[in-house]
Amino acid sequence: MAPDLEAQGIGVEHVVLSVSGMTCTGCETKLIRNLSAVAGVKNLKTSLILSRAEFDVDLSVLRVKDAIRYLERTTEFRYDLINSSGSSMEVIVSEDLSCFLGRPTPEGVTEMTAIGKNNVRVVFDPQVVGSRDLIEEHWAGIATLAPTRGDPALRAGRKHVYHVGYMTAASAALTVPVLVMAWAPIPKREMAYSAASLALATLVQVVIAGPFYPKALKALVFSRVIEMDLLIVLSTSAAYVFSLVSFAYLAAGNPLPTGQFFETSTLLITLIMVGRYVAALARQKAVESISIRSLQTQNAFLVDGPDSLEGREIDVRLLQYGDIFMVVPDTRVPTDGTILSGSTEVDESMLTGESCPVEKTPGFSVIAGTINCSGTLLVRTTRLPGDNTISTIATMVDAAKLSKPKMQELADKVASYFVPVIVALTVVTFAIWIAVGVNVQGKTGSQAAIQSITYAITVLIVSCPCAIGLAVPMVVVFASGIAAEQGVIFKSAGAIEAAHKTSHVVFDKTGTLTQGKLGVAAEHHLEDGESRLPLLLGLVGHSKHPVSVAVSDHLRRKGVLATTIQSVNSVTGRGMEGQLGEKTLQAGNAGWLNFPDHPTVQTVTTQGFTTFCFAIDGKLCSVFGLRDSLRDDALDVVAKLQRRSISVHVVSGDDDGPVQNIASILGIPAGNVKARSSPADKRTYVQNLLAESSGQMEPVVLFCGDGTNDAVALAQATVGVHMNAGSDIAQSAADVVLMRPALSGLITVIDTSKVAVRRIKFNFVWSFVYNTFAVFLAAGAFVKVRIPPEFAGLGELVSVLPVIIAALLLRWTKI
Known part of the structure; x- marks a missing residue:
């Protein structure tokens, strides 16, 4: 049950916890079930690879400290708070900690928490008070900034790896003497060696394997989860208890024919710890290798x-x-x-x-x-270091790592049934070998039972659901990190899963296919219009309108010097107007100047250009055709998409002429082009594509845009891709953000997805093959070939390493 907690605050706080001890999918399931049962916890996300949990806490219902305390009591994991709302820093206090915490809190400081003997974590609002002001003014001579310890998430991960390493080393140190006494060709002193082995095996069972017991039991009681730790507890306990009983018979002078095998339980635990240490180390190295925050x-x-x-x-x-x-x-x-x-x-x-x-x-x-x-x-x-571009990118990448695609749902479902199935197979194996031993091999009941126990123990421990649990998240971590290094930020794992199946790519025009910067593409002068260009530059030279800026830049590049014009006015949506002596100067669109049917204007319009006219006293002097220049790689990217049988579309709010012109240059069919589109029109266009059916394949629509008017379509599409130069609203609606101003990122998105999904499928196949073969081998199905129970602990290492290596090889895969 969730704790009955008193209201302690108001508002919502976003909490990020590093979780030490979460080693398998069962552990993750246990954490999710326990957190989901706590009132006030919302928007929960967890990651086995990152050993992390993120959630929002309703402070009117629950305090963050109470949530952490409840989790520690029900899961036996260790938790480190690595992030919460506001900026934070860690300081070292020179005076008594209680005195420091009892001082008046400076304005802007929202929280001060003791995190060590002399260390305090300070949370503050940087808009109110700065970190340097706190250290050098408010707490001068009392507190100093603690040494930097890097990314807190990576630091917490390293802490877990060190802990597992120490426990593994201790287990090995206690196990080696047991192995020597059991296997080495030394004079036999059965009673002395057995007593020493019992003492060492007891230490291993209590100190090293001891933490597995409360984890397994609490998972069963609080979360109703049968996890991997339960298999370890059952198998090692069976081997240890059997040897203990055998030692009692020896001490009573009536030794069993099999003797003790304390080396089995101790070696089993040591090999399990070696497997977990190598897996934890590999996961940590993987996360560190793609850490964006290391650039800070x-x-x-x-x-x-x-x-x-x-x-x-x-x-x-x-x-x-x-x-x-x-x-x-x-x-x-x-x-x-x-x-x-x-x-x-x-x-x-x-x-x-x-x-x-x-x-x-x-x-x-x-x-x-x-x-x-x-x-x-x-x-x-x-922007401060805790909230700059590096932090923003890293946050988006972490969001992708914490999100779970549909493939992960399948993996989690399989893993949830895995341990109960293995326990059932263990019981079946024990029963079969009892029957075989008595009825086929002619053994006594006790001999058959001893043999059956060894087979059952091996089945319990050789199987490993960790490979299934790591199959998807390990690849997602690497794929999202490597893509980020190439300027492509996946905000959700679902985009990594879906992008390789893209059937339609829909582009916005301005700022996406084009650079969003107009340039003069055509220029026509009537009579002495060219000699009057200084007047035009004087009229539009100070305007910030994109059309005026384009014409002004063009004239300056030609070496035109502006004439000073008095009384210049901007006419919204039309153009510019000014006076020079008795002359009235006007520059703007052809409709406002009443020249839409002029032959020169028609020539420019039919070419698909935006038309800009200059007139003096109502007489047309010059006509400019403006075009938004294509991105350098637009033609190449569209061609690559079409070669992959991906249908390419353009949907824009611009006029029909410029849109059709861009589409024609790029080789996009006229039927795939829609101009004068509102945000609702763009959404409808995407919806219509999604409603199409091609055999049994569902359409996958990738929409690429940059403006606020693209936000609805970005959200509607299967995969929304945002050009980073655009609006924050559009970025928030997208699944992928292109950090570089290049469309080639779309190819990276699709290729990354394709490679990642292939690796995920390989991991699933490997997990199935390994566990099937290992269980049959351990159960004695091959009769003459079996896995000795003492070596069954290597199973975790053998099953997990290929999954990690498959993900690691993404670094050397050309995307």
Whole structure:
């Protein structure tokens, strides 16, 4: 039952816990069932690979501390709080901890929690108070910033690996003497050796295997889950108890013919621990290898002002909003900011995948983790290290790792039945070998029972559901991490599972297929119109409208010098108007200027260009045709999609002419093009594609867009892909975010999905083959060939390593 907890607060807090001791799917199921039973816990997500649980806590119902305490009592796992709402830092206190915690809380500090003998975790609102102000002003001489310990999730994972390693080493140290006394060619001192073996085996059973008992029993009592730990408890206990009984017979002077096999239980436990240590180590290395947060630099050079190069080096965690820091050549940018002075080239390949450095001048933004190549920069902080681009990407990648595709549901269902089936097979194996021993081999009942126990123990321990449980999440972790390194962020594991089956790709036009930046593609002048271009530049040169900016840039590149125009007005939705002496100057769309049927205008319009006209006193002087330039890789990407028999579509809010023109250039059939589309129209278009049926295959629609008006279609599509330069609303609706401004990311999305699903299928096949063969071999189905019970503990290692290796090889797979 969930605890009866008193209301302690208001609002909702997002909690991220690192879980030590969660080693199999049964463990994960136990955690889910226990957390789901707690009132006030919502939006629960867990990850076996990350050893993590995320959930929201309704503070009007439950305190976070109470939730953690309840979980520790019912699951026997250890939990570390690695994240909650607000910014946080860890400080080392020089005075008595109770005195420090009893001090008046500075404004902006929301929580202070003791996490060690002299350490305190401080949660604060960085908009109210900065970390440096707290350390250097409020707590000067009392508290100092604790040494950085890297990504808290990785740190918690390493802590678990170390613990398992220590326990494995201790188990091995206690087991080796037992093996020597049992197998080594030394003088036989049966009673002395048996007594020593009993003492050592008891230590192994109590100290090393002891933690398995409460875990297994609490899983059974609180969660009604029969998990892998129960198999370990049953098998090792059976071997130990049998040997204990045999030792009692020996001490009584009536030894059993089989003797004791304390080496079986001790070696079994040691091999299980070796398997778990190797699996935990491999999982940890896998997570570390694709950690985006490792790009975060640890130090920043804080300068005294916007015109100063003097300052001091500080821990990057002490940066505050508005701080100015210096970035010297060949160093990483510590956090997101805006350049105040200096020019340089920045290597943004960690974000965009593009190898060519990007030119940066004052006013440009720089991104955390990117590398400054040449010049020295002064940058004003706009986002703190705990909430910068690196953190944002890492959060989105973690969200994909924590989400579960449909394949995982199948794996979880199989794993939930696995242990009960193995227990049933163990009982059947024991019964069969009793019958075989007595009726076929002519053994006595006790001899047959002893033989049956060894077969039953082997069946119990050789099987392993861990490979099934890791089959999907291990691949998802690697696939999402490797894709992130190429600038593709999967926000959900479902997108990884579905994208390879894409049958339709629907593009928005402006900002997606095109760069969203207009350029002059055609230019026509009537009579002496070209000589009057300085007047046009003077009229539109200061306008921020995209059409005016495009024409102004074009004229400046031609070397045109602007004439000063007085009384310039912007006419919304139409153009610009101004006066020069007695002359009235107008520039804008042909409809406003009453030239829609002019032959020159018609020439430009039929070419699919956006038309821009310039007139003096109502007389047409110049006509410009503007076109939004295609992205450099648009033609290549559309061709690749079509070669894969994927139907390509364009749905845009733009006029029919420009949309059809873009589609024609890209080779997209006219029937797959829809112009003048509202957000609702785009959603309907996607819905119609999803409603189509092609045999037994359900359509999979991938929609790629960038604007707020694309958000509905992004959410409607099977896989919504967002170009990162667009709006936050569209990004929130998407399943995938392309961090680089290139459509080639779509090919990466599909190829990553294809490779990942293949690996998942391989893992499922391997899990089935291994467990089937191992159980038959352990049960003695092959009669003359069997697995000795003392070596059955290697099963976990043999079953899990291929799954981990299959995922690890994704690093060297060309995507």
